[in-house]
Amino acid sequence: MGVGKSTVGRLLAERLDVGYRDTDDDIVAAEGREISEIFVDEGEEHFRALEKAAVATALTEHRGVLALGGGAVLDADSRALLAPHPVVYLSMDVEEAVRRTGLNVARPLLAVNPRKQWRELMEARRHLYEEVATAVVTTDGRTPEEVTQAALDALELKKA
C-alpha cells in the first residue's frame, strides 16, 4: 500500500504505449463508492470478493499494464491467474510507507496506527508478493520515473 503501484503503473503504460487499468478504480467505478466506504459499509470480506472478481475480469479483458490493490494477492485463485504474466513487486521500507500513506485516509487498513499496521501486513504478505513476482523493484529514494525505468529494465521491456 502506497508503494506507487497506481502511479508507476500509469507511467509504465505510457512508456510502453499500452493501456492502463487499476482494479481499485474498476471497483470504485462499478460500485459508485470509494474503497474506504465499501470497507466501512460492508467490511473487508465483501471488498475482497469484489476485488477477486475485478482481478479476474481485468486479466481477461485487458491487455496492457494492470495495477492491483495491495491485498489482491491474498486470494489463491488471483495468484494463479497472475502466474502466466510478468508481475512487478514494488518494495519500500516502513518509513517510506508511512511518508507516502500517512497523510491521507484513503486506505482503511492503515487508518489507526499506520507504522504498526503496515509492518504486520507486510509480515503476513511478503511471501505472497515474492511468490507472484517475476521482478522485484526497490522504490526507496527513487522518483516514480526512476521506478518506472527500473521496472522496464527488470522486465527487459526496454522500449525507448
Ligand SMILES: Nc1ncnc2c1ncn2[C@@H]1O[C@H](COP(=O)(O)OP(=O)(O)O)[C@@H](O)[C@H]1O
Ligand atoms: N517513487 C515515489 N516517490 C515518492 N512518492 C511516491 C512514489 N511513488 C508514489 N508516490 C506517492 O505515494 C502515494 C501512493 O502512491 P500510489 O501510486 O497510490 O500507491 P499504491 O497504488 O501502491 O497504493 C501517492 O501520493 C504518490 O504520489
Ligand SMILES: O=C(O)C1=C[C@@H](OP(=O)(O)O)[C@@H](O)[C@H](O)C1
Ligand atoms: O493492501 C490492501 O489491502 C489494500 C490496498 C489498497 O490499494 P493500494 O495498494 O493501491 O493502496 C486498496 O485496495 C485497499 O485499501 C486495500
Ligand SMILES: [Mg+2]
Ligand atoms: Mg493503488
